[in-house]
Amino acid sequence: MVIYDSVQKKKVLFEPIVENEVKIYVCGPTVYDDAHLGHARSSIAFDLLRRVLVALGYNVTFVKNFTDIDDKIINKMKESGQSLEAITTYYIKRYKEEMHALHVNDADIEPKATENVTEIIHFIEAMLLKQVAYKTSDSIFFDTSKDTQYLSLSQRNMDESTSLARVDNNDEKKDQKDFALWKFAKVSEPSYMAPFGNGRPGWHIECSAMIEKHLASHEGMYQIDIHAGGADLLFPHHENEAAQTRCKSGQEIAKYWMHNGFVTISGEKMSKSLGNSFFLKDALALYDGEVLRFYLLSAHYRANFNFSEEDLLQSKKRLDKIYRLKKRVFDTTPSDVNAQFKQKMLEALSDDINISVALAVLDEMVAVANEHLDKNAKDKAYKATTLANILWLSPLLGIGEHDPYKYFQIGIMEDEKKEIEWLISKRNEAKKAKNFLEADAIRSQLEAKNIQLMDTPNGTLWEKVN
RNA sequence: GGCGAUAUGGCCAAGUGGUAAGGCACGAGCCUGCAAAGCUCCGAUCCCCGGUUCAAAUCCGGGUGUCGCCUCCA
Incomplete structure (x- = not known):
């Protein structure tokens, strides 16, 4: 397996830290609005x-988090008058429903920030102890000057050209680059008890803490194999x-x-x-989830x-076209996948x-299968292999898993189906009687x-077309 | 302003040194009562200029366009 590492900026051979084991952490959504x-x-x-x-053949552990405490969620609370939990529970549920519609499998572990506050607090305590974090009147900040490798990931240089005074320079931050690990409690905002002062976690700390909790091996190894997310992250x-994990553990995360890339x-x-924003709920109202996934x-x-x-x-x-072929071979029992097809794929x-x-x-x-079946419609062995190919491929890509007949009937009600089939039988009678005018009239009626x-x-088979 | 991507036929999109995968659309044909489906055939020298090389879409230099990051963001 070769993957493109966005820090090395090139394709590299993928070699997991522990043979055959792959630990992946993906940054999930902040649940304050519908997914897009x-x-x-x-x-x-x-x-x-x-x-x-x-x-x-890898044994994969896949973690995707939900950020369920954050400025935007608090804003939503203020706007809507709803509790934090009511908001986040709702959007997490929606998110998962929509992901299922897209045939996206649940992660093995789906941690929430609010369920890992203890770990977050321990993480921050450790950083305070190592003096890579400092307190101001309203927050605890990470001291980026303590990390000699800071900016090595994104490879940017903020020293010289930091004339980008677009960032508001307020507070008691030692450096513009420093970021909040913990924000001290404010009236009417959710907060958690902590030895260094009650408050709530900043955004970045949760991922470091949850990765350590859920994926680190706890044998002195903090590093995971793949960390993924949107390019803007x-x-x-x-x-x-x-930076956090490096300064706390001395290891790369x-x-x-x-x-x-972006949509x-x-x-x-x-x-x-x-x-x-094009919300997923709107897209799913217009298009089938599988079609959207495939696209x-x-x-x-x-x-x-x-x-x-x-x-x-x-x-x-x-x-x-994939489903039509599946329809063609659906009445057979699958045999073995074509080895060459599998290998190429x-x-x-x-x-x-x-x-x-x-x-x-x-x-x-x-x-190739269609061509073969055009000429050898009765080749059962070939059909069996073809079906096996499709059944092997479908779960790999997450497409083509439906009953092929039903795929072409999405959105058609039962009684409508009966009417269609009745019209088809009438058309076939007309065809038998060589009454092509009537047969074509029925076909046009259905096409409409x-x-x-x-x-x-x-x-005669039928499909719903757009 | 700084940084980073990207630019391939009508549209979508692979390919990163040896004379351009695939899909959709278009056109022709086979099949069909006619269609539809399926199959076959048909189209690009790869943003521009210059350079390296026996050989470049693919490397280097210079342009131009587009997008993104630098602020919450998948």
Whole structure:
């Protein structure tokens, strides 16, 4: 397996710290609002990474957190009058439902910041003891000057060109770069008891603490294999996490870093301030989750992804073809996966998740199978292998897992189905009587309802088309 | 202003030194009563300029465009 390490800025051979064991931590969402397409993209990207590593035989431990205490959530509390828990519980539930619709598997561990405050406090205490953190009147800050490696992750230079006075220079921070580990309690804001003063954790500290708790081996080894997240997290979030863990433990927090590219809409990044967020709930109301997954999956995870409905519908057609082939071979019992197909597929995915090549391998398999079945419709052994190929591939990519007949009938009610089938039988009678005018009239009638007919040797099939 | 990506046929998108994968759309054909589905065939010299090399989309230099990070952010 080769992956692109976003700190080394190149593809490197992936070698887990402990043979066959892979520990991955992905930065999850701050749960104060509905998830958008960007969350979907990131989740899908690393869900695929996880599936590939599992397929390659690794024993993967996958952790994704929920940030459930944060300024934005507190703002939401003030706006809505709801409790912190009510807000975060709601959005976590929504998030998980939407991820399931996208066929994103749950992480092995899904820690929440609020459930790890004790660990966070211990972490901060250790840093205070090592004097890499200091107290001001309202916060505890990390002292970036104590970390000689600071900024090594994002490789930026803030000393000279820090004329970027865009950051408000207030408080008693020793240095503009220092960041809050703990914010002391304010009236009407949630807070936790701590020996150094009641308050609540800053953003970056939770990940360091939870990684240590859930993934570190506790045998003096704090480093995990892969730390992943959106490209915007590299700085400052991951930089700060790395600094914290380095200063506390003397070790690097992660061996490899992976960052996914953004989803843009009309070429612009989605953001609150631009008001162009495309929420997942809205997307899922319009498109099937699997189609959305396949679309978001179809470009390399590091590339920026410009969302467009037109491209999504193009992408759907590609998925349709897989399901049509599945339909063709669905009545057989799967045998063994074609070894060459399997090898080519894993080869592509092992190259930093080269999904484009992987999908090309899949398309080739589909085309070759269709061609073969056109000429040898009764080749049961071939059908069995083809079905095996599809059934092997589906859980690897998280697509094509549905009943192929049902896939083409999404959104069709039972009584509607009966009517369609009744019309089809009427059309077939007309066809038998060579009454093609009537047969075509029925077909047009169905087409008007977005029902496409296909006459095959095994009878007339129908699909709902967009 | 600093830093980092990226620029491939109508659209989406691989490929990082040896004469451009794949998908969608388009066109032609096979199949079909006709369609649909499926299959076959058909299209690009890779943003511009200069350089290195026997050989570059692929390396180097200089431009231009687009996007992102530097502030919460997947």
